[in-house]
Amino acid sequence: MLSSAQLRAARALAGLDQRQLAERSGLSVPTIQRMEASDGVIRGNVDSLMKLVAALNEAGIELIAEGAVSPNGGRGVRLRSPS
Numbered sequence: 001m002l003s004s005a006q007l008r009a010a011r012a013l014a015g016l017d018q019r020q021l022a023e024r025s026g027l028s029v030p031t032i033q034r035m036e037a038s039d040g041v042i043r044g045n046v047d048s049l050m051k052l053v054a055a056l057n058e059a060g061i062e063l064i065a066e067g068a069v070s071p072n073g074g075r076g077v078r079l080r081s082p083s
Contacts, residue, residue: 002049004038006063010077011036014059025055 011021018036022029027048035042035052042049053063062078 001041001065002053002063003041004036006077007042007052008036010056010061010063013077014056014061016059021052021055024058025051027051 011018014021016024018029018032021027022032025032025048031044031048032052035044056063064078
């Protein structure tokens with residue numbers, strides 16, 4: 001599950017604006033805006049969420065799920081080292 005705060009942080013970390021993320025994911029700018037403005041976990045079409053996660057992954061973003069190994073144990077994002 002992806003939270004709106006994670007999405008905003010991931011986009012900023014990748015250096016993408018909403019338009020660029022929309023283009024990379026094949027989603028519309030209003031969809032990205034709606035997702036970022038939502039409260040808490042993003043709800044939406046599974047296909048849209050998969051496209052979004054794939055675009056962030058391609059930009060080098062690793063999404064950290066709740067309870068995943070991280071120093072503080074919370075949700076977050078991190079930039080993977082270049083492959």
